[in-house]
Amino acid sequence: MQRDDLTQLFHGLKPDALELVLKRLRELGLLVWEATTQDYHLSSLAQQVHALLGPLTRAASEDDEMAILLAQVAGAQALGLSDASQIKQLHAQLARLYDEFADAIASGSEARLRETQPRFERALKLVERAGEALTALIRSEYDDPRLEREARALGHSQARLLSMASQFTRALQQADRQRVTLGSTGITSSDVRLWLQSHPALHELLGDALSIGVRPVFVSGHDLLDVAEGEFERERPDGRSDTGLPPPAQAEPGEIEALRMPPELDTLITQLSEWSAVQLGEQPAPRQISEVVIGGRFAQAAYRMQLLPLLGDVQARTLQGQTGDFARLPWRAALSYEVEKIDDANIAAMSAGQIEPEHSQSQDERTSR
Incomplete structure (x- = not known):
């Protein structure tokens, strides 16, 4: 490069300053002056430096x-x-x-x-x-x-x-x-995702839908992993400070609470047992279903109604506990297809029928034969 070309290229510098810079570059061996051709050229060292610094002048990218x-x-x-x-x-x-x-x-x-x-x-x-x-x-x-x-x-x-x-x-x-088009608008789910990602404040989209604004905080998997590792290290027991098991101690007295059946079953057993207690040689009188079932809330009456088929059931009589005691009572339930109206605050109507003593029912069966 000619000396005049350098002067035009660095016209913003004063001549003394430009001459000082050229002198320093010649002393460092980065610039060589050819007296024969009256021009400057870069030395081999300067070319290596240029090759190293050249990529730094371009816009950086990942590739x-x-x-x-x-x-x-x-x-x-x-x-x-x-x-x-x-x-x-x-x-x-x-x-x-x-x-x-x-x-x-x-x-x-x-x-x-x-x-x-x-x-x-x-x-x-x-x-x-x-x-x-x-x-x-x-x-x-x-x-x-x-x-x-x-x-x-x-x-x-x-x-x-x-x-x-x-x-x-x-x-x-x-x-x-997998992309979904929303109706006839031509907008796809990808467009919605890009719009949501570019939105500066997603919590503002709720508007007045909530009385208290919600601002989501998204945590990356790496952050969650770092927090989990930190907690794991913090809670890890120290094997060097092992103290062994604690000394034995006398257990405090306590009570074992067994599961009890609903109180309606116990009340029903007591009621039927009282109806069965008659004088020797007499038979208990049949009772209407409503006398056994009606009483209390609808749920209590429905529970008693569901228990009636267990009376006289062969398999239920082999059970232990209150269910077996109820099935072994000398009563049988006889339901009909008719529905009778009930004068009760919780039940308007129920299946008609009655419960009969077991002995009288067996006698009726023998008579019919």
């Missing part, structure tokens, strides 16, 4: 690291200067991207797939562009076994990443099939 590694590996292979450390770094980068894309596919989340899709397409494009150099690198013969091993591992990672394209496409198609 710049792999692009730089691919460029270095492809360029080194073209010049025959392949280095095992560079190949290993590229292999690690491809493996990390493969795991990240595999997690996105396994999640089945449309949002995550859409977010990962640009990076996946860029990674495939970079690998395909450098494919010729990588293929030549993988197929080359090396005297260094470490370099050969890293080249084979790089080829395996490249093949895995390229084979993932079909899996990623199927995952996107599956997400598209």
Whole structure:
């Protein structure tokens, strides 16, 4: 570059300041002055510094690291200067991207797939562009076994990443099939999700629906895991301070409360037993069903009505406890299909019938025979 070109390029600087900077660069060996051609050019050291600082002047992205590694590996292979450390770094980068894309596919989340899709397409494009150099690198013969091993591992990672394209496409198609269109508006569930994600305050959507506003707080899985691990470490017992079991102590006296049947059953047993207590040689008089059932709330009357079929039941008589005592009473229930009205505050009508003494019922059966 001519001296006049430098003056025009840095016209904002004073001539003395520009001359001082050029002098410092010449002293450091970064700038070389050719007296024959009367121009400046960068030294080899300056070119190396420029190669290191050049990527820092561009806008950073998540895929710049792999692009730089691919460029270095492809360029080194073209010049025959392949280095095992560079190949290993590229292999690690491809493996990390493969795991990240595999997690996105396994999640089945449309949002995550859409977010990962640009990076996946860029990674495939970079690998395909450098494919010729990588293929030549993988197929080359090396005297260094470490370099050969890293080249084979790089080829395996490249093949895995390229084979993932079909899996990623199927995952996107599956997400598209699960998308729901809301009526005839043309708005899909994906549009609603994107709108909700971009909304600055979701709690404001409730409006006046609640008297007290609700503001959701979303905690990521990593935060939950950190909190759980912290609590686990805090509550973990210390094995070094083991004190053993506590000394024996006399148990306090207590009472065992057994499960009791409803009091209506006990009352019904007492009532039927009193009706059975007649003088010797006499038979108890039959009783109407309403005399046994009616009394108290509807639930109590319904419970007594359900107990009546147990009277005289052969299997129920073998039971222990109050249920067996009730079934062994010398009474039988005889219900009819007719419904009679009842003058009661809780029951309007019930099935007609009566309970009869067991002996009289057996006698009637013998008479009919």
